[in-house]
Amino acid sequence: MIDVVGYILIFVGILFNIFGCIGLVRFPDVYNRLQAATKCVTLGTVLLLVGVALVGGVGSTAAKAIVCAVFILVTSPTAAHAIAKGAYASGVKLWEKTVVDKYAERAGSGRS
Amino acid sequence: MRRLIYFVLAFLVWILVSWPFVDGRIDVQVVVAGLMASLLVALLFHDILPKEHHVFISPVRVFWFLAYVPVFFYYVLRANLDVVYRALHPAMPIRPGIVKIKTSLKTDSAITALANSITLTPGTLTVDLTDDGYLYIHWINVQAEDIEPATQLIAQRFEWFLHKIFE
Structure with missing residues (x-):
């Protein structure tokens, strides 16, 4: 019984990974792709x-799987934040239909 | 005190990763190696580890942390369904932008936890944070551009819990 639940979770996990990859391909710019x-x-x-x-x-x-899961939960958003900040600092433009960019004031004021 | 707390935590991680319980017996060599490694970690690196170590030994804070986990997973699941919907929808209904929000949290660990929670939950991604408590958030579907309403929509649901846990 618990095996079945495990296999269902693995299946759903792979499904989410596939959707994430589809989003990665379809979204228009770095920041939206990072979201996916x-x-x-x-x-x-x-x-x-x-x-x-x-x-x-x-x-x-x-035990190892759970430790890995916790580490991924902690590190993956941190890595995304670092990539987004790095992309902005090195001048990657936002998508042209972006509605607001409050970060420009800060990035533009002599900070790199 | 904090050296002791980090020693125990490092040893727990070691036990989980190496798993020295073979055939109902405990592998003493692995345990001794783990004790030495944890001791080194606690002595050498206690300076760079989080300063809010009292969180780990306060039952009330641990309770609020455990209460936070299901809430957090609920929002993570919602975030995923939201992003999947936007990724699969033929018209791709996104309205991206970077907004600025203000947080009332003070400690480093609390702000880190808030930033990571925001990144993993509905349509938002922390891009940068300032020393005076502002966060820049990339939002996949901007609903409010000003600081006040954006803060309410993005951060408030976590801040309440993180206040209980860290401050």
């Missing part, structure tokens, strides 16, 4: 790891 890449891929991978932990049962596999 961080959200869907993080949740997808975490679900996948939880599924692996359930299928593996109590033991070293499950």
Whole structure:
């Protein structure tokens, strides 16, 4: 029974990863793509790891999978933030249909 | 005190990663190696680890953290369905922009947790933060451009919990 739940979680996780990749291809600029890449891929991978932990049962596999899931949850948004800031600092433009850019004032005021 | 807390935490991670319980017995070598490694980590790196170590030993704060986890996962799930919808919709209904919000949180760990929570939840991505408590957020579907309403829409649901946990 718990195996079935594990396999379902793995399946859903892979599904979210696929949707994240579709978003990565379809969205127009770096920042929107990061949204797809961080959200869907993080949740997808975490679900996948939880599924692996359930299928593996109590033991070293499950422990490692859970530790990996926690680290991914902590590091992936941090990495996304670093990439977004770096992209802006190196002059990557926002999509032309972007409605507002409050960050321009700060980035433009002598900071790089 | 904080050296001790980080020593225990490092040792817990070591136990989880190396898993020394083979065939119902405990592998003493692995445990001893882990004790030494954790001791080194705690002694050498306690300066650069988060300064809010008292969070780990306060039962009330741990309780609020555990209460925060399901709330957080609910928003993460909603965020994902939202992004999946926008990615798969043929017309791609996005209205991106970068807005500025203000947070009332003070400690480094709390602001980090807020920034990471914002990144993982509906349509928002933290781009930068300033020393005086402002955050720049990339929003995939801008609903409010000014600081006040944007703060309410993006940050408020987490700030309440993070205040309880960290401050």
